[in-house]
Amino acid sequence: MPLYRNVCLFTYIGVRYAATAHWFKDMKEVATSVLSPGCMDLPIDAGLWLKHFKSQNSNLLSQLDLKISKDYVWNQREMTSQGTPILELIEFGTNRIKYACGVVDALIRELKLASTAGKCKTLVVIDGFNAFTSSHTRIRDDNKAMVLPKQVSLAIPFFDITKSDWCNGAVVMTVDQIANKERRESYLPRYLLDKEGFEHLDPFIPILVDDYNVAEFDSMIEYYKDRKWIRNMTSSGQRELELITNRNPFVLMEQCKFL
Structure with a gap:
């Protein structure tokens, strides 16, 4: 299935998440938010994301020595003070999972401010x-009522960082037919994002990503072989795989799970 990506330029600190839909269907724990009234927290997922972010960016964050711009109060006894290094903020979030969603929100806010101030690129x-x-x-x-994504505290900062109210960075994203349950009949961004999402991102540059051509398909098969994700693949088997997947990247990945 084709994908569209919104592309800008320049990178530095990476804010990445590759399985957004899993937060809304395969979450590890749900709790009433301690910092965002009316929202629900996904504390374990937030803690895992913070660990992933730190593993990707710790060296760069140490070099840049970014510090937070204001006090963040977590409860009556715990606070992260203005001037604290961002790495210490992240460490607090991974150690105090209860507040991990709040730390993600604070981190995203601070990265937007730092990028706009020219201290980093994101x-x-x-x-x-x-x-x-x-x-x-x-x-x-x-009350057993369904919670929409905009009521999930972990999702709010990622929705916020895709606004056009900051600079010195880039936003690259995909829309995908399997990312939501109710809109799968078309791969076009306007349909998949709905009116609210489309207007939220506008203006953006849509790029259609087609299925693999023959050379790309063969190259991906060689990559899978090299990683030993598939073994003993004959030339006739490779051609059969090409036929049944129609050289679609996602379908190819799914089919290769069983090889």
Whole structure:
């Protein structure tokens, strides 16, 4: 299935998430938000994202020595003070999972401010962004009512960082037919994002990503072989795989799971 990507230029600190839809259907824990009234927290998922972010960016963050711009109060006894290094903020979030969603929100805010001030450059990469505009999730509140993505505290900062109210960075994202449940009949961005999501991102540059051509398909098969994800693939088997997948990247990946 084709994908569209919104492309800008320049990168530095990477803000990445590659499985957005899983937050809304395969979440590890749901709790009433301690910092955002009316929202639900995904504390374990937030903690995992913070660890991933740190593993990707710790060296660069150490070099840049970015510090937070204001105090963040977590409870009556715990606070992250203005001037604290961003790495310490992240460390607090991974150690105090209860506040991990709040730390993600603070981190995204600080990166936007630092980028706008010219202290760093930030690349935001989100796969399946249309999951944020879906009208369906598996998350339920204390009353067993369905919670929309805009009521999930972990999703709010990622929706916020895709606004055009900051500079010195780039936002690259995909929309995907399998990222939400209720809109799958078309791969066009306007349909998948719905009116709210489309207007939120506008203006952007859409790029259609087609299925593999023959050379790309063969190259990907060689990559899978090299990584030993597939073994003992004959030339006739490769051609059969090309036929049944129609050289679609996602379908090829799914089929190769069983080889």
